[in-house]
Amino acid sequence: MKVEYAVQVYKWEVLEIAVEGTAEGNPFTEQKFYGIFAGKKENVLVNGFYDGNGIYRIRFMPSYEGKYSFVLNGSLFAAPYSGAFEVLPALDYNHGPVMVKGHHFEYADGTPYIPVGTTAYAFALQGAERIQETMESLDASHFNKMRFCILPKHYLYNFHEPSMYPYEGTPMDSSTLTEDNFLSYFFDSEKKKQENSFDYTRFNPAYFRNLEACIAALGKKGIEADLIIMHPYDRWGFACMSQEEDDLYWNYVISRFSAFRNVWWSLANEYDLMKEKTEADWDRLGTLLKKKDPWKHPRSIHNCKAFFDHSKAYLTHVSAQRIDLYKGAELTDEWIRQYDKPVVLDELGYEGTISDGWGNLTAEETVRRFWETGVRGGYPGHGETIPDENNLLWWSHGGRLRGESWKRLGLLKDVLSDVPGIEIECLPMEWDSVTAVPAVDHDADVKSMYLFYYSFMRPGYRDFHIDDETYFYVEVIDTWNMAREGRGFHKGKFRITLPARQYMAIRLRKATDEESEELKALEARVIEEEESAEAGSPEEAIDLFAAFEEEANQQPAEEPVKEETVAEEPAPAEEPVFIIPEIQEQEAPAPAEEPVAEPAVEPEPEEEQTGAVFDMLKEVEKGFEEEQQAPAPEPDVSPDFATAQIPSFNAPQPEPAQEELLDVGKSLFDAPNDDVTQDLTLDVPVWQYKHGNL
Numbered sequence: 001m002k003v004e005y006a007v008q009v010y011k012w013e014v015l016e017i018a019v020e021g022t023a024e025g026n027p028f029t030e031q032k033f034y035g036i037f038a039g040k041k042e043n044v045l046v047n048g049f050y051d052g053n054g055i056y057r058i059r060f061m062p063s064y065e066g067k068y069s070f071v072l073n074g075s076l077f078a079a080p081y082s083g084a085f086e087v088l089p090a091l092d093y094n095h096g097p098v099m100v101k102g103h104h105f106e107y108a109d110g111t112p113y114i115p116v117g118t119t120a121y122a123f124a125l126q127g128a129e130r131i132q133e134t135m136e137s138l139d140a141s142h143f144n145k146m147r148f149c150i151l152p153k154h155y156l157y158n159f160h161e162p163s164m165y166p167y168e169g170t171p172m173d174s175s176t177l178t179e180d181n182f183l184s185y186f187f188d189s190e191k192k193k194q195e196n197s198f199d200y201t202r203f204n205p206a207y208f209r210n211l212e213a214c215i216a217a218l219g220k221k222g223i224e225a226d227l228i229i230m231h232p233y234d235r236w237g238f239a240c241m242s243q244e245e246d247d248l249y250w251n252y253v254i255s256r257f258s259a260f261r262n263v264w265w266s267l268a269n270e271y272d273l274m275k276e277k278t279e280a281d282w283d284r285l286g287t288l289l290k291k292k293d294p295w296k297h298p299r300s301i302h303n304c305k306a307f308f309d310h311s312k313a314y315l316t317h318v319s320a321q322r323i324d325l326y327k328g329a330e331l332t333d334e335w336i337r338q339y340d341k342p343v344v345l346d347e348l349g350y351e352g353t354i355s356d357g358w359g360n361l362t363a364e365e366t367v368r369r370f371w372e373t374g375v376r377g378g379y380p381g382h383g384e385t386i387p388d389e390n391n392l393l394w395w396s397h398g399g400r401l402r403g404e405s406w407k408r409l410g411l412l413k414d415v416l417s418d419v420p421g422i423e424i425e426c427l428p429m430e431w432d433s434v435t436a437v438p439a440v441d442h443d444a445d446v447k448s449m450y451l452f453y454y455s456f457m458r459p460g461y462r463d464f465h466i467d468d469e470t471y472f473y474v475e476v477i478d479t480w481n482m483a484r485e486g487r488g489f490h491k492g493k494f495r496i497t498l499p500a501r502q503y504m505a506i507r508l509r510k511a512t513d514e515e516s517e518e519l520k521a522l523e524a525r526v527i528e529e530e531e532s533a534e535a536g537s538p539e540e541a542i543d544l545f546a547a548f549e550e551e552a553n554q555q556p557a558e559e560p561v562k563e564e565t566v567a568e569e570p571a572p573a574e575e576p577v578f579i580i581p582e583i584q585e586q587e588a589p590a591p592a593e594e595p596v597a598e599p600a601v602e603p604e605p606e607e608e609q610t611g612a613v614f615d616m617l618k619e620v621e622k623g624f625e626e627e628q629q630a631p632a633p634e635p636d637v638s639p640d641f642a643t644a645q646i647p648s649f650n651a652p653q654p655e656p657a658q659e660e661l662l663d664v665g666k667s668l669f670d671a672p673n674d675d676v677t678q679d680l681t682l683d684v685p686v687w688q689y690k691h692g693n694l
Contacts (some may be wrong), residue, residue: 224262321348332373
């Protein structure tokens with residue numbers, strides 16, 4: 001048996017092991033195998049998958065540096081196969097997977113992550129040229145999250161066929177589709193089954209390799225891939241598969257995609273339109289996803305008209321669509337308080353010119369909703385529905401951004417990045433503005449920062465009086481024209497003039513201790529000079545105080561105006577490459593020289609195997625031989641959810657009990673919904689493995 005893998009990999013990158021095996025029968029349903037990956041600080045159990053042409057793969061993303069070992073086992077192997085590899089420090093741009101922290105997000109290395117997302121549902125299913133154009137548009141933007149579907153999408157502006165299909169088979173004749181009859185396929189399952197001929201037990205590996213190429217390309221750009229697993233916009237029958245077919249599909253995509261650090265999971269887009277799925281189905285699938293993803297990527301579910309119960313434990317955050325024609329962003333802080341989780345308003349309406357109300361916002365209103373969401377403590381999502389010359393939309397196909405809002409969204413990200421502690425919360429301070437303060441200042445009488453947003457109103461000035469002692473540096477922000485203007489230090493009661501335009505904001509930053517001491521000394525000097533000038537004219541005293549104001553307002557120097565640089569036509573890349581070859585060997589990412597690939601070694605099952613690792617594997621094999629059906633897992637819907645994080649393994653871990661190891665075997669081979677129980681921690685010291693074949 002030939003096994004190929006790299007002997008070095010960077011932290012938080014993908015280590016892929018390719019195994020040559022049988023192509024007979026239906027490998028997607030008849031073959032199962034898994035790997036146990038062990039380092040000094042983590043032990044992870046991962047499922048493998050069939051990638052076509054007799055090639056099987058298993059993927060692992062290491063969370064720590066140092067030496068790792070692994071053991072592969074399952075129906076492919078006459079005897080367990082072991083190997084070893086080294087994990088190098090993470091590359092500078094790689095901060096690890098994103099995790100939930102309170103009402104906000106951060107990378108695994110602690111770097112704050114502020115989502116500024118967009119949606120292009122079917123961009124990954126277009127041709128290479130269109131995909132390349134989408135990537136170039138993303139390079140010119142400030143987006144760091146992209147929502148798109150795993151399965152093809154059927155809807156207006158999207159009647160043409162995808163570049164390929166996820167299953168073996170033949171699709172219906174789409175030439176008969178019109179704007180009048182396309183909705184008839186949404187809820188007619190029998191019609192879909194009659195007009196399509198797909199085998200829902202045989203995947204098309206090339207389809208999923210194409211998606212992986214897009215996920216990897218986004219990751220190199222620092223963009224999270226928010227993968228929509230299911231959706232109702234279907235004419236091929238993918239939205240009405242049986243429970244067994246659903247489970248096979250979900251296990252396959254989890255095994256293929258979860259090792260990519262930039263993956264997010266959306267259980268469904270507009271789940272409430274999927275009439276054949278019940279709440280119990282979502283509980284079962286959400287629990288499966290939470291258990292099977294070893295790296296606990298962010299998980300959500302997206303609504304159309306009816307909000308889901310986002311308090312369920314298998315959901316890490318709220319992915320919302322506004323459920324009122326006008327209100328959506330204005331409810332962000334209410335949803336945060338209701339669900340006690342981060343709120344991502346992925347669909348606040350789209351900038352566009354189509355007939356539907358969800359897709360004909362002005363650019364100004366789109367930017368306003370972005371700021372309204374952000375200042376209320378949530379994270380907004382962009383979309384664009386401006387038809388091109390072929391009646392294609394960014395919202396569905398990607399391509400070139402044509403609107404104006406996308407150019408202006410980076411300013412919000414910059415302002416939120418300046419918040420002390422990063423986390424922001426909405427404070428009901430003024431009735432006629434939206435006010436945000438740092439969450440770390442929740443109990444402080446005077447906050448370290450105040451951000452006032454005036455939305456579609458246009459005041460000519462605003463008066464402030466936080467207290468009588470604290471100095472604040474004032475900055476006026478024009479959110480539409482992307483300008484930031486410093487207005488110096490102020491204290492007590494003061495007035496800030498504004499240009500009487502819409503979409504303005506004012507930011508007050510509390511002076512540092514050093515700045516405050518300098519300002520107090522300057523104020524004392526001015527007062528002293530005023531008193532000494534009492535014998536002079538009143539105008540002289542006024543001039544002295546004006547001098548103080550001028551000097552104080554220069555501490556620090558006025559910040560320069562920041563304007564966004566917009567690339568109207570991004571330069572094309574040299575060569576669009578987004579389709580992975582049929583069988584691709586993985587190269588080691590060693591920094592200095594190409595790492596040596598592990599030579600193929602023929603297994604020798606007749607050798608006697610000893611040691612703690614082999615004792616553990618023998619116990620697993622006992623579980624395989626038992627013919628007891630593992631009970632289906634209870635849906636995990638408890639509200640006391642610990643936010644998704646990579647666990648820490650600083651303390652020694654206990655030796656796994658024999659019963660736990662038997663459970664691994666039963667869940668792998670017996671339970672149809674549970675190939676591997678990810679919650680099990682296996683203590684397998686590195687030094688008990690040796691590089692090579694067992």
